[in-house]
Each structure stands twice: as C-alpha cells, then as structure tokens.
Amino acid sequence: MTLKMYDLAAADPAIRFSPNCWRVRMALAHKGLDVETIAWRFTDKEVISFSQQGKTPVLVDGDRWIADSWSIAEYLDEARPDTPKLFECAQSKAHAWFVKNWIETAVNPGVAKQIIVPLFAMLDEKDKSYFRETREKAFGMTLEAFGADAADALATLRKTLQPLRVTLSTQPFLGGQAPSFADYVAFGAFQWARTSAPHDILEEGDVVAAWRATLLEMYDGLAGNMPARVA
Ligand SMILES: N[C@@H](CCC(=O)N[C@@H](CS)C(=O)NCC(=O)O)C(=O)O
Numbered sequence: 001m002t003l004k005m006y007d008l009a010a011a012d013p014a015i016r017f018s019p020n021c022w023r024v025r026m027a028l029a030h031k032g033l034d035v036e037t038i039a040w041r042f043t044d045k046e047v048i049s050f051s052q053q054g055k056t057p058v059l060v061d062g063d064r065w066i067a068d069s070w071s072i073a074e075y076l077d078e079a080r081p082d083t084p085k086l087f088e089c090a091q092s093k094a095h096a097w098f099v100k101n102w103i104e105t106a107v108n109p110g111v112a113k114q115i116i117v118p119l120f121a122m123l124d125e126k127d128k129s130y131f132r133e134t135r136e137k138a139f140g141m142t143l144e145a146f147g148a149d150a151a152d153a154l155a156t157l158r159k160t161l162q163p164l165r166v167t168l169s170t171q172p173f174l175g176g177q178a179p180s181f182a183d184y185v186a187f188g189a190f191q192w193a194r195t196s197a198p199h200d201i202l203e204e205g206d207v208v209a210a211w212r213a214t215l216l217e218m219y220d221g222l223a224g225n226m227p228a229r230v231a
Contacts, residue, residue, distance in 0.1 A: 002036050003028065004060040006048050009039035010122040010195075016226060017119065017195040019108065019188035020069040021057045026184035027073050029219035031083035035059075042127040069188075070100060073181045086181035096182035099174060102163075107189050110157030115196035117147040118229065122196065157201060161208055168211045179215065187215045187223070194228045 007025070008018035016022070016037070028035045040047060045054045051067045058067045059075070066075045073086045087093035116135070120143055123131055132143060139146045164186065167174065174182040190212050193201045202209040216224035 001062050002034055004036045004038060006040040006056045006058040006060075007037040008056045009041060009124075010119075011124040012122075013039035014227070015122065015195060017122070017192055018056060019111075019192035020055075022188040022191040022223065023069040023181070023184045024057045024059065024072050025222065026179075026187060026215070026219070027076060027086050027181060029222050030086060030179065030184070031076060031080055033076070033080065033083065041124045043130050069185075070097075086184075088175075088180065092175070092180060092182075096174075096180060096185065099182040100185045103186055103189050106160050107157065107186075108192075110153050110160060111189050111193050111197075111201065113147055113150045113153035114157075114193055114199070114201055116143050118198050119196040154199075154201060158203065161202075165206065165208050168207045172214070173211070179218070183211075183215065187212065191223055191226070195226060196229055198229060 005021070005024060005028070007016050007021045009016055016025075016039070025035070025037070040056050048054065048056065048058050051058045051065050053067050055067065057069055057072060058065055059072045061079065066072045077086050087096060120128065120131060135146075136142055171177070173179045174186060190201070202212065
C-alpha cells in the first residue's frame, strides 16, 4: 500500500517549504519508498486531527499514522527493515540526534530570520492571520520586526555553519561516504531557505553549497525539482 504524507504547502500547492517535511521526503527516497504527498496548510488542523496533534509531517502507512519527523525516521527503519537504513547503528543515531538538535537550536533560528517575511507572502490567504498571530506571539514582536536584522543574522548564520563546513571538507556527507538521516535533517534547513528566502544563504564556493547541490540532485532531483525562490 502506498504511503501517504501530509506535507506543508504554500498558496501554490507545488511549493513545499517545511524543513521537517523535507527530512521525511528525503528519508523516504533514501529507502526507495513511494509516497503520495498531500498538500496541507497550517489551518487544515481537522484534516490531520486523527494524529492528535496539529503539525506536519504526518505519515500514514495503511491503518497506522506517525507524526514528528524524527519518530517517522525511527518508524521507517523498524517497519521497512529490508530498505537502506537511515541510522546504521545506535551510535550513528545518537550522532544524528546531536545534528538535529544543533540544527534546530543554532541554525534554524538564523534561517527563520531570512525567510519569515517572504514566506508570509507565499502562504495561502487562509493561513496568513493564523501564521502571523502564532509567530508574533512566539517571537514577541511583529514578523517584520523579527526579520529586520536578517542581514546581520545571515553573517552570524554563515559563521554558525562552520562545523558543518569543516566536516564536509573531509567527507562527502554527515553520514560519511553516503547520506544518513543526519544529512536530511540538516538539508531540510537549506531547502526551507531555498524555497522561501529571496537570496541564497550560502556563498558561492562554500563546501556546504556543494553538499547541498549533491542532495538536490539525488533521487532524480526530488528536492532540486522544487522551484527555488532564487535562481
Ligand atoms: N518536531 C516536529 C515539528 C513539526 C513542525 O513544527 N511542523 C511545522 C511545519 S515545519 C508545522 O506543521 N506547524 C504547524 C503550526 O505551526 O501550526 C517534527 O520534527 O516533525
């Protein structure tokens, strides 16, 4: 039975920008699993109410559902043991857990500054007031005020990426010679930026950009086929 995944979309249903959803799209491709993705909007809460929470990604596998990108990766390795592993062993999973937490606490906040205002403009009209209200409450300021120091935040973000840059200068992937879920977690942040920011967050010649380009091309260009906001 084909897997189904609820995948956050912009007003244009073809634009899928969620970093957490991209982790799972890449993980499914890594495993060679077909998935039907369903464009989901922030305010479509009732559509995924069966999952007892209001966020995507949500994966549906027959009569089972799994929410949360990390839980989905764990589920896929358990439920599809004959497909390539996302976590080769307990130790690589522990390292990927560090990457996830580093991305979420050190990288994503800087990416959010770059994308917040342009992403708002891309959203479906029905999502806009919900997005503005929830994010402004979380930030304690307007979207515009939050994004106002995007240029300074970009310089900081590029410095923050140094551990990734140094690592990828001696090995092609965070997973070593082949990508693991750690790569897809990190890649999600760049795909979020690529679909939503009006500029490239990486400088030309950055080894991180070369790694990103490789991942954009993998799996028949699954991620690269998603239109970028910048050429
Ligand atoms: N820990 C969750 C986070 C999921 C999450 O925050 N999803 C966002 C999209 S990236 C969402 O659906 N937000 C809905 C909302 O804010 O109402 C995961 O890794 O999947």
